Amino acid sequence: MKSVLTILIILTWAIRVFSQQISAPLVKNNYLKVTSYEELTAFIKELDEKSDLLKTETIGQSVKGRNLYALKFSTSEFGKDKSKLKVLFFAQQHGNEQSGKEGALLLAQALTSPENKYLFDKIDFAIIPQMNPDGSEANKRRNGNSMDLNRNHLILTEPETMALHRFFDKYLFEVSMDVHEYSPYGEDWEKYGYRKNADVTLGATTNPNISEAIRNLSNNEILPFVLKYLADRKFSSFEYCPGGPPEIDYIRHSTFDVNDGRQSLGILNTLSFIQEGMNGKDDSIENIRHRSEGQMTGMLGMLKFIYSHKDQAKKLVAEGRKELITAKPGEKISIQSEHVRTGQKLSIPLYSYFSKKDSTVVVNDYRPVVKTITDVQKPAGYLIPKQAKNLVEWAGKHALVIQDFKMQKGLKIEQYFIRRIDSIDFEREIIINPVVEGTEFSGNILPSDYLYIPTDQLKGNLIILALEPKSELGLVTYKEYAQLLRIGETFPVLRVVKK
Numbered sequence: 001m002k003s004v005l006t007i008l009i010i011l012t013w014a015i016r017v018f019s020q021q022i023s024a025p026l027v028k029n030n031y032l033k034v035t036s037y038e039e040l041t042a043f044i045k046e047l048d049e050k051s052d053l054l055k056t057e058t059i060g061q062s063v064k065g066r067n068l069y070a071l072k073f074s075t076s077e078f079g080k081d082k083s084k085l086k087v088l089f090f091a092q093q094h095g096n097e098q099s100g101k102e103g104a105l106l107l108a109q110a111l112t113s114p115e116n117k118y119l120f121d122k123i124d125f126a127i128i129p130q131m132n133p134d135g136s137e138a139n140k141r142r143n144g145n146s147m148d149l150n151r152n153h154l155i156l157t158e159p160e161t162m163a164l165h166r167f168f169d170k171y172l173f174e175v176s177m178d179v180h181e182y183s184p185y186g187e188d189w190e191k192y193g194y195r196k197n198a199d200v201t202l203g204a205t206t207n208p209n210i211s212e213a214i215r216n217l218s219n220n221e222i223l224p225f226v227l228k229y230l231a232d233r234k235f236s237s238f239e240y241c242p243g244g245p246p247e248i249d250y251i252r253h254s255t256f257d258v259n260d261g262r263q264s265l266g267i268l269n270t271l272s273f274i275q276e277g278m279n280g281k282d283d284s285i286e287n288i289r290h291r292s293e294g295q296m297t298g299m300l301g302m303l304k305f306i307y308s309h310k311d312q313a314k315k316l317v318a319e320g321r322k323e324l325i326t327a328k329p330g331e332k333i334s335i336q337s338e339h340v341r342t343g344q345k346l347s348i349p350l351y352s353y354f355s356k357k358d359s360t361v362v363v364n365d366y367r368p369v370v371k372t373i374t375d376v377q378k379p380a381g382y383l384i385p386k387q388a389k390n391l392v393e394w395a396g397k398h399a400l401v402i403q404d405f406k407m408q409k410g411l412k413i414e415q416y417f418i419r420r421i422d423s424i425d426f427e428r429e430i431i432i433n434p435v436v437e438g439t440e441f442s443g444n445i446l447p448s449d450y451l452y453i454p455t456d457q458l459k460g461n462l463i464i465l466a467l468e469p470k471s472e473l474g475l476v477t478y479k480e481y482a483q484l485l486r487i488g489e490t491f492p493v494l495r496v497v498k499k
């Protein structure tokens with residue numbers, strides 16, 4: 001009898017010791033303060049040492065020299081098993097959106113527990129919990145250079161965004177999610193009498209050049225699944241709907257710009273998403289437990305959907321990416337678009353400042369569809385002058401395929417003459433709208449003067465959106481490249497097209 005008791009005591013002790021979980025810093029701190037960079041670093045190290053699934057890769061450094069960590073979960077060598085789906089989540093590009101980082105750390109810890117191990121039978125998963133450590137430490141939106149990282153994914157001037165894209169390009173992830181927070185407390189909303197109140201919102205890609213099959217799966221199946229997954233776990237959820245207040249400004253879905261974390265990867269026909277949790281009123285600690293658990297739950301829901309639809313997701317991305325590298329005669333690429341109404345009204349849940357309760361508001365000016373205004377015929381490639389050093393550097397940062405150009409029969413070279421520069425409304429911002437005339441270029445192309453960037457590559461559509469002078473999303477809309485556009489002169493980037 002005595003020995004049975006001893007065995008029982010030893011067993012209970014053993015179970016307690018071996019099942020002891022490492023706690024995420026937020027939990028250790030009793031939800032009273034957000035996780036510092038030092039605590040995050042120590043926690044990742046501890047988790048990595050304990051878990052066989054996890055390997056940490058330092059993918060770069062912030063402006064102020066802090067490490068950017070990617071936590072890679074795999075049952076085999078990460079990225080090597082071609083049958084697995086490669087999934088990348090990243091959080092806290094905006095330093096004052098703390099729950100993204102906290103949710104990512106809670107998720108990392110949950111993924112090391114035995115009940116979630118099955119996910120990695122089909123998924124190689126990487127998560128970057130903190131894209132902007134300098135902003136996080138100061139609880140500020142921007143990075144150490146005062147740049148908004150989530151507007152930097154096309155020009156890639158910042159070490160943090162460069163590190164992300166280098167890491168993405170290394171593994172060519174098939175699914176991605178960019179995790180943020182939104183702040184619903186604006187004065188205009190208070191005046192309107194309502195504000196947004198969903199714990200977690202989720203959006204997919206909207207750029208019309210992205211594979212329609214990918215956009216359909218995202219909007220028709222993935223978003224509804226994850227939003228319900230959240231609601232079933234007591235987190236209010238709704239589709240990502242920027243804009244408003246209703247009757248003052250229109251409500252739409254996400255931007256179609258390719259300079260953010262979701263669309264810059266989406267344009268490569270990645271299944272790409274944005275998740276936004278609701279921020280606290282004081283920007284950091286208020287309600288942090290619920291906020292972080294909501295973010296974690298949305299991310300876990302996404303992983304579960306992707307796990308159970310692995311083959312379908314893999315096939316859609318492979319087909320979409322094959323289309324990017326297959327030349328189709330007469331293919332058009334949309335370079336200017338607008339958000340338009342369809343006649344459909346949106347019933348949106350909003351918190352009422354009058355009744356102090358959630359209520360439903362019907363939005364009349366709802367613009368769910370992105371419609372092309374201007375498109376161009378997809379060229380075979382572009383010639384960029386080597387003396388345009390910033391363009392050459394830009395091509396290098398995106399690791400574009402660059403070739404030697406040889407003029408062949410059946411090809412012709414076009415150039416744009418810049419007649420004048422008008423303006424156009426782009427999502428409530430007035431930007432440049434060059435009036436251009438395309439003419440045939442009759443000069444000689446010396447390989448010593450030009451780099452040739454073919455468009456039949458994974459980043460083909462990104463290249464077109466970046467290099468067309470009339471593109472609303474183009475490089476010339478950034479001050480760093482504005483000098484390429486001169487009224488009364490020809491545009492220095494040339495188009496190579498099939499006759």
Ligand SMILES: [Zn+2]
Pocket residue numbers: 093094097150180181
């Ligand atoms: Zn954000």
